Amino acid sequence: MSILVLCEHDGGTFKKTATELLGKATGLAGALGTTVSALVLGDAPAASLGAYGATKVFQVSGDFSSYDTDVAVAALRAGIDAAAPSAVLAPASFLGKDALPRVVAQLGTGQGTECTDLRVDGGQIVGRRPIYAGKAYCDVRVGKTPAVYTVRANSFAQPAAGGGSAEVVAVPFSAPTPRLTLVERKRPETTVVDLTEADRIVSGGRSVKSKESYDSLIRPLAAALGATPGASRACVDAGYAPHDHQVGQTGKVVNPSLYIACGISGAIQHLAGMRTSKVIVAINTDPGAPIFEHATYGLVSDIFETCPALTARIQALD
Amino acid sequence: MKIAVCAKVAPDTATPRITAKGDGSGIDTTGIKFVVSPYDLFAVTEGIVLKEQGKASAVHLFTVGGDSDVTVLRGGALALGAEDLTLVDDPALAEADSLAVARSLAAAIGQGEFGLVLCGKQAVDHDNVQVPAMLAELLGWPHVSLVDDLVIDGDGFTATRNVGGGVAEVVKGTLPAVVTCDKGLVEPRYAKLPDIMKAKQKKVHKKTLGDLGLSAADVAPAATYTAYGEPPPRPKGRMLEGDVAGMVDQLVDALRNEAKVL
Ligand SMILES: Cc1cc2nc3c(=O)[nH]c(=O)nc-3n(C[C@H](O)[C@H](O)[C@H](O)COP(=O)(O)OP(=O)(O)OC[C@H]3O[C@@H](n4cnc5c(N)ncnc54)[C@H](O)[C@@H]3O)c2cc1C
Ligand SMILES: Nc1ncnc2c1ncn2[C@@H]1O[C@H](COP(=O)(O)O)[C@@H](O)[C@H]1O
Numbered sequence: 324m325s326i327l328v329l330c331e332h333d334g335g336t337f338k339k340t341a342t343e344l345l346g347k348a349t350g351l352a353g354a355l356g357t358t359v360s361a362l363v364l365g366d367a368p369a370a371s372l373g374a375y376g377a378t379k380v381f382q383v384s385g386d387f388s389s390y391d392t393d394v395a396v397a398a399l400r401a402g403i404d405a406a407a408p409s410a411v412l413a414p415a416s417f418l419g420k421d422a423l424p425r426v427v428a429q430l431g432t433g434q435g436t437e438c439t440d441l442r443v444d445g446g447q448i449v450g451r452r453p454i455y456a457g458k459a460y461c462d463v464r465v466g467k468t469p470a471v472y473t474v475r476a477n478s479f480a481q482p483a484a485g486g487g488s489a490e491v492v493a494v495p496f497s498a499p500t501p502r503l504t505l506v507e508r509k510r511p512e513t514t515v516v517d518l519t520e521a522d523r524i525v526s527g528g529r530s531v532k533s534k535e536s537y538d539s540l541i542r543p544l545a546a547a548l549g550a551t552p553g554a555s556r557a558c559v560d561a562g563y564a565p566h567d568h569q570v571g572q573t574g575k576v577v578n579p580s581l582y583i584a585c586g587i588s589g590a591i592q593h594l595a596g597m598r599t600s601k602v603i604v605a606i607n608t609d610p611g612a613p614i615f616e617h618a619t620y621g622l623v624s625d626i627f628e629t630c631p632a633l634t635a636r637i638q639a640l641d
Numbered sequence: 642m643k644i645a646v647c648a649k650v651a652p653d654t655a656t657p658r659i660t661a662k663g664d665g666s667g668i669d670t671t672g673i674k675f676v677v678s679p680y681d682l683f684a685v686t687e688g689i690v691l692k693e694q695g696k697a698s699a700v701h702l703f704t705v706g707g708d709s710d711v712t713v714l715r716g717g718a719l720a721l722g723a724e725d726l727t728l729v730d731d732p733a734l735a736e737a738d739s740l741a742v743a744r745s746l747a748a749a750i751g752q753g754e755f756g757l758v759l760c761g762k763q764a765v766d767h768d769n770v771q772v773p774a775m776l777a778e779l780l781g782w783p784h785v786s787l788v789d790d791l792v793i794d795g796d797g798f799t800a801t802r803n804v805g806g807g808v809a810e811v812v813k814g815t816l817p818a819v820v821t822c823d824k825g826l827v828e829p830r831y832a833k834l835p836d837i838m839k840a841k842q843k844k845v846h847k848k849t850l851g852d853l854g855l856s857a858a859d860v861a862p863a864a865t866y867t868a869y870g871e872p873p874p875r876p877k878g879r880m881l882e883g884d885v886a887g888m889v890d891q892l893v894d895a896l897r898n899e900a901k902v903l
Contacts (some may be wrong), residue, residue: 351903373872381765389780393783395777416805417787417804420774424739424771424772424774424778425774425777426785427771427775428740428774428775428779429778431740432863433739433863433864434739434769434771434864435864436768436770436771437768437770453872454767454768455656455659455766455767456654456765457872458656458658458659458872459659459668459870459871460869460870460871461866461867462866463864463865464865465861465863465864466863466864482826492806500722503783503785504812504813505811506799506811506813508808508809508811508843509808509809509810509811511806511807511808512809514807515759515808516806517805517807521901542751562654566789567803572679573680573824574824581900581902581903595654597874601796601902602900602902603878604892615878618645619875619876619879619900620781620879620881620892620895620900621879621880621881622881625885628885631894632886632889633889636889636890636893637903
């Protein structure tokens with residue numbers, strides 16, 4: 324009755340969440356006196372996960388390069404049936420949100436969504452999670468087996484690779500016929516790490532005043548930091564940044580180590596999307612802006628001056 | 642085709658603070674304004690728009706909740722032009738988890754002949770993102786989540802979903818299906834006073850679990866929620882001083898050597 328960790332990968336490269344979750348699972352398994360297994364869908368270097376604490380890797384065979392809900396549900400189910408775990412840990416990714424609840428419904432168990440912490444209490448895994456967009460927190464405990472928990476990216480430290488090796492168990496799988504047909508896949512012009520998984524984010528507010536200055540202030544600073552650009556709703560609504568850049572209550576909920584808010588007032592609905600960021604930097608001309616109450620470092624200054632200076636300073640590092 | 646919309650009542654997102662009850666058993670709802678959860682308002686509006694376009698014959702609302710939710714849903718959702726509201730209310734649902742809610746909705750929706758179920762992508766209370774996919778599984782239907790464009794054409798549909806990383810996928814399918822509504826799908830509507838007055842006449846069908854052929858055991862929660870509390874405190878921040886060049890230097894130094902994130 325091991326802990327099964329869903330390890331997602333991008334064309335064979337494991338995502339950060341995979342190792343992050345394995346690292347956490349190893350600690351939990353130690354406290355529970357059990358082992359960690361991994362679940363991998365499709366072609367990826369499964370045995371390498373042994374270095375992060377997995378003793379067995381259940382690898383479902385097939386081509387999962389194009390996402391389909393029915394196929395993902397059946398594959399997850401096949402892997403979980405093969406592993407027969409006491410608990411399943413998965414990233415709160417699109418798959419974790421789109422397919423996993425269907426599997427939970429099939430299994431008749433329960434799911435704790437988007438936990439930011441997991442611990443062992445009374446011989447059981449318990450999740451701690453933000454609710455009401457992070458204005459409150461609660462514990463979630465799933466009392467049926469397997470207990471399913473999804474976890475927000477960047478909640479746990481990346482473990483160092485060790486010397487362990489994992490036994491790979493091939494799970495035979497024949498995919499069901501998808502009920503939906505994929506007609507088109509629209510990729511953004513530039514590919515950056517998704518906001519929800521990004522470790523660094525630079526966001527612009529209404530104060531950038533134009534798409535041109537969003538592109539000349541926010542994007543270069545983000546690029547210099549290896550960060551993903553984000554935006555407030557006012558910035559998106561004004562057309563300065565695309566919709567998928569919006570952070571907040573009706574945008575993306577993010578959890579980076581570094582969040583730089585450039586000319587953003589810090590409205591409650593914006594905070595809802597970024598308040599768990601580890602370090603928050605606020606740049607705003609108004610010393611009374613609410614964002615400063617949440618900032619780790621505050622700069623009362625003009626973004627038109629500060630962003631280029633900061634970009635140049637970062638580019639000059641090392 | 643008839644549309645079912647699943648709508649939930651939740652605290653207004655403008656509520657500045659949510660506090661826990663002293664014993665941590667839940668949140669203190671005193672003074673909180675309750676509204677139709679914003680993504681569910683997209684779902685209701687989309688249903689009404691499809692009706693106006695002649696793609697749907699009727700829009701029926703479903704909620705698992707209590708009497709106080711009816712008042713909010715009357716003014717905030719029925720008044721927009723939906724036919725009626727089915728309220729599933731039963732003492733056994735007091736601690737309902739997502740699967741229990743999905744089972745209740747599936748039983749209630751299964752009693753009608755619906756071609757499309759519209760849900761919000763998430764309810765802004767527990768932000769669970771679970772009920773619609775579970776509901777689709779129980780109904781045996783496909784679902785498309787995070788949809789910001791939906792075209793209905795006879796018994797076929799084309800939907801655009803946001804799969805993350807800025808990637809949008811256009812998928813086609815055949816009804817019946819469950820669709821979860823994201824921002825951008827439709828401009829949400831808010832009812833005008835005369836429509837709110839008229840909505841007082843609209844029918845509310847109250848159902849217990851028994852009416853739906855369910856027992857208390859069917860909705861016994863697997864997921865339980867306890868220890869409600871405040872967010873972990875943030876370490877106190879620091880305002881940097883000096884001219885722009887000076888602040889930028891201090892910031893980079895602090896990010897590298899103090900916060901260690903660079
Ligand atoms: C249901 C609902 C959902 C919402 N969802 C979201 C959401 O998901 N995300 C979101 O962000 N908002 C959301 N909002 C909107 C939110 O309430 C705010 O209106 C929005 O966040 C404000 O964006 P802003 O900070 O860019 O603009 P403003 O509030 O206008 O703030 C601009 C700030 O820039 C500063 N400034 C101006 N010029 C400069 C300069 N040159 N240099 C530096 N600083 C400058 C000003 O002092 C000010 O603080 C939602 C609202 C509702 C009702
Ligand atoms: N109690 C409920 N009554 C009606 N619909 C609900 C209920 N709970 C959830 N839903 C629907 O499911 C969506 C997602 O909710 P959740 O899974 O709780 O985040 C909501 O936006 C609603 O459309």
